[in-house]
Amino acid sequence: MSDLTHLTLADARDALKSKKVSAVELTKAHISAMENARGLNCFITETPDLALKQAEASDARLASGEAGPLEGLPLGIKDLYCSKGVRTTAASRILDDFTPTYESTVSANLLRDGAVTLGKLNLDEFAMGSSNETSAFGPVVSPWKRKGDPGAKIVPGGSSGGSSAAVAAHLCLGATATDTGGSIRQPAAFTGTVGIKPTYGRCSRWGIVAFASSLDQAGPITRTVRDAAIMLRSMAGHDLKDTTSVDAPVPDYEAAIGASVKGRRIGVPKEYRLDGMSAEIAALWEEGVQWLKDAGAEIVEISLPHTKYALPTYYIIAPAEASSNLARYDGVRYGLRMPGRDIVDMYEKTRAEGFGAEVRRRIMIGTYVLSAGYYDAYYVRAQKVRSLIKRDFDEAFAAGVDAVLTPATPSTAFAQGEQGATDPVEMYLNDVFTVTVNMAGLPGISVPGGLAANGLPLGLQLIGRPFDEETLFSLAHAVEQAAPKFDFPEPWWR
Amino acid sequence: MSVDSTVVRRIAHLARIAVEENEVERLRGELNAILHFVEALSEVDVEGIEPIASVLPMQMKKRADVVTDGGIADDVLVNAPAKEDRYFVVPKVIE
Numbered sequence: 001m002s003d004l005t006h007l008t009l010a011d012a013r014d015a016l017k018s019k020k021v022s023a024v025e026l027t028k029a030h031i032s033a034m035e036n037a038r039g040l041n042c043f044i045t046e047t048p049d050l051a052l053k054q055a056e057a058s059d060a061r062l063a064s065g066e067a068g069p070l071e072g073l074p075l076g077i078k079d080l081y082c083s084k085g086v087r088t089t090a091a092s093r094i095l096d097d098f099t100p101t102y103e104s105t106v107s108a109n110l111l112r113d114g115a116v117t118l119g120k121l122n123l124d125e126f127a128m129g130s131s132n133e134t135s136a137f138g139p140v141v142s143p144w145k146r147k148g149d150p151g152a153k154i155v156p157g158g159s160s161g162g163s164s165a166a167v168a169a170h171l172c173l174g175a176t177a178t179d180t181g182g183s184i185r186q187p188a189a190f191t192g193t194v195g196i197k198p199t200y201g202r203c204s205r206w207g208i209v210a211f212a213s214s215l216d217q218a219g220p221i222t223r224t225v226r227d228a229a230i231m232l233r234s235m236a237g238h239d240l241k242d243t244t245s246v247d248a249p250v251p252d253y254e255a256a257i258g259a260s261v262k263g264r265r266i267g268v269p270k271e272y273r274l275d276g277m278s279a280e281i282a283a284l285w286e287e288g289v290q291w292l293k294d295a296g297a298e299i300v301e302i303s304l305p306h307t308k309y310a311l312p313t314y315y316i317i318a319p320a321e322a323s324s325n326l327a328r329y330d331g332v333r334y335g336l337r338m339p340g341r342d343i344v345d346m347y348e349k350t351r352a353e354g355f356g357a358e359v360r361r362r363i364m365i366g367t368y369v370l371s372a373g374y375y376d377a378y379y380v381r382a383q384k385v386r387s388l389i390k391r392d393f394d395e396a397f398a399a400g401v402d403a404v405l406t407p408a409t410p411s412t413a414f415a416q417g418e419q420g421a422t423d424p425v426e427m428y429l430n431d432v433f434t435v436t437v438n439m440a441g442l443p444g445i446s447v448p449g450g451l452a453a454n455g456l457p458l459g460l461q462l463i464g465r466p467f468d469e470e471t472l473f474s475l476a477h478a479v480e481q482a483a484p485k486f487d488f489p490e491p492w493w494r
Numbered sequence: 495m496s497v498d499s500t501v502v503r504r505i506a507h508l509a510r511i512a513v514e515e516n517e518v519e520r521l522r523g524e525l526n527a528i529l530h531f532v533e534a535l536s537e538v539d540v541e542g543i544e545p546i547a548s549v550l551p552m553q554m555k556k557r558a559d560v561v562t563d564g565g566i567a568d569d570v571l572v573n574a575p576a577k578e579d580r581y582f583v584v585p586k587v588i589e
Contacts, residue, residue: 101569201550214548243555244548248495294550312532323509330510332582343585344510352512364521365528368497368511377495378532383545385538390549422522425531466550481556 004029009073009173009227010254016062016072023062023072027055027116030074034118034171039493040141044079046119047085054116054215056161059115070234071114076166076175079106080127081218082207090209091125091135094354096328096336104207105239106176106218113234115280115470118172122162125356126326127183127211130430131419134162134358138417142191143169143489147455152415154456157187159431163221164191168488174222174231178208180215181314182434184447189408190219192448194228194476195221200441201246201469202232202241213244215314215438223488225476230384232469248467256470257477262296264475266412267385267401272433274410281407281458284449288405288460289480290474302401304392309385309426310436312354316369316382317439322359323366329354361424390440397465403475406433408446408459433461443469447476450484457486495533496526 004026007015015021022108041281051074058072061331082088089095103111111117124134127309132140132155140374142156142165156165160177164187177184177196188195196219203218210216220231233254236249268289273282289299331350338353355363369378396404410432420427437444443466446459460479464472497505499518506513513521553556567580576583 098573101566101572201552240555240557244550246550246552248556299568306538309535309538312534315528315532316535327510331575332584333570335575337575340585343587345512347510348507348512351510355511359527361521361524361528362524363509364502364505368501368505368525369527371505371508374495374505378535380545381535381538381540382532383547384540384543385535387543387546388538388540390546423527425527428531439549464586 001059003171005033007173008224008291009222009230010224012073012173013144013230017067017452023055023058023116024052026072027051027074029493030118030172032281036494037169037171039136040143040165040169040397042122042140042162042169042171043076043119044089044122044137045089047086047117047422050076050086051116051118058114058116062402068112069230070110070115072116073173074118075115076118076163076172077107077121078160078163078176078178080123080209081176082209083107083117083120086120087160088120089125089137090357091137092354092356094138094336094351098334100124102207103189103239106235109234109237109300110176115228122173124159125359126209126322127178127180128322128358128362129298130156130427131155132158133416134356140165142413143493144191144413144456145489145492146415150315154413155190157190157413159183160187160221164193164195167191167193167221167223169491169493170488174216174220176225176235177221178216179438180211180318181438182305182431184219184221185429185434185444185459185461186409186448190413192457192488193221193223194225194445194447195320195425196228196232196445196472197437197443197471198232198236198469199443201244202236202443202469204237204245206239206241210325212318212324214321215318218424225473225480226254228259228445229257229473251354251470253469253473256473259474260296261292261474261478262291264471265400266292266297266299266404267302267396267404268299269302269304269307269404269406270481273306274432277388278411280452281410284458284460285407287481288449291479292405294482295478297475300401302396302404304396304436306385306388306392307436310389311432313382313389313439314435315365315428316429317386319366319368320379321366323363323370326359326363339440358424386439389436393442400467402471404463406461406463408433408461412452412454412456412458415432429448437463442466443472444474445472447479448483449479451486496529497522
């Protein structure tokens, strides 16, 4: 085989099973791709020795017929997942040289199933960002280039920007990611990859650095819908260590790939047709409707009246939860410590030095909306509006809609420095189509819809009923089949 | 609602984040931009609506009240920036 990094995860799995290739060969090809792509800054920590050891063990299990579902497949792990014995940073200075003595449940599930882990992927600091520009380890550069603009460094989206860029650049077969307001789906849309945020509770949050606990959910980013189905099956499952993880069997998601979508009712929410929506995004959405119609689905217009309040609600609830979760970084038990006159001064200096600007801003907003006198006006009101946002979806599903189709993002990827420099809210608007899904705890998948006139990928989003990821995989596969094919960028970064 | 520089300093202290005097003005502007953005919620009729903290209609799971972990003091301390024997060390807190 010519270039092993160009296999899909499913094809690599099959090639390993039929002994056309060994796990060590496959892993060496990806290690070489990873080492040649340091200019993209996808990885914070590379673990090639660990990967090769895992690959050797995989080859032994493949030979003895004990192979797991992901046996020998090289993956990247977002550096928000704790890895036993490997420095874990959350892309923040405040974690310093923190090296967990335990493995997150989701990454442990991947290892249980035989996966090979190449290293820890870059992200926005504490997953707070939409462009991977808030990382304390520098921004990730997307492998994609804007047409006629070779000098511009395009962002891979965020917060899972290392994951999306590494998958698009063929550095790994798939990557773990996390999504609090769009952090899986927006980077997937920006890089022509597939990303699914499963239903809240589908994956354990244990061992994943917490941002906003009522919204955070783990999921994969891959190059095909089938690959996402394969990875999610291994990642998902009940965990006694996370009380919000759901005790329900994990279906064989891959079996949903290729299932007929005939007669499925797809809702198209009129409130997502924003004023000033770009003609290209509107056209993509229309095409998506047509692709699903052609596949036999029935399209209905629906109303989700509280859509426009989702982002403001998010920017109260997520910072409030973050200010509480991030209180643990105090320079005492792990991470950075700056000396101070007394303990409070030590806390304040440590946190000022350790957190970047965006994280400090969100902790302060969260502190404010939870503080005495403002709690009811901001936080409780936001929780009530969250009820209404969820009710909008409940009513649409109760009326017989199987899934909702929307654009994934309001634009294609932009270049470093182009957004949010003067007004933080400008960057927040990236999540306008994705954040409702976290608010309601629903599953959402981003699937490529082709390339825009500027040469950059565009994505469509499908939103499903709680725990009905299977329908999303069937529908996303139908979109994938119908959408114009494109090639991932040639490796200009080598 | 908007915040002034006194409130910015108070929030920073509540959040235990040191703020230099020359950062206050910029922070005030940024926080007010966000507060202005979330102001939209004041127009929503939330009369009689229950606030939700969790999206899943789930019962809190319970387990037997028994020790399932522990005896790993060395693991707990391994990442401490300052430690002595089996203790975390912090600046003096009681005079």
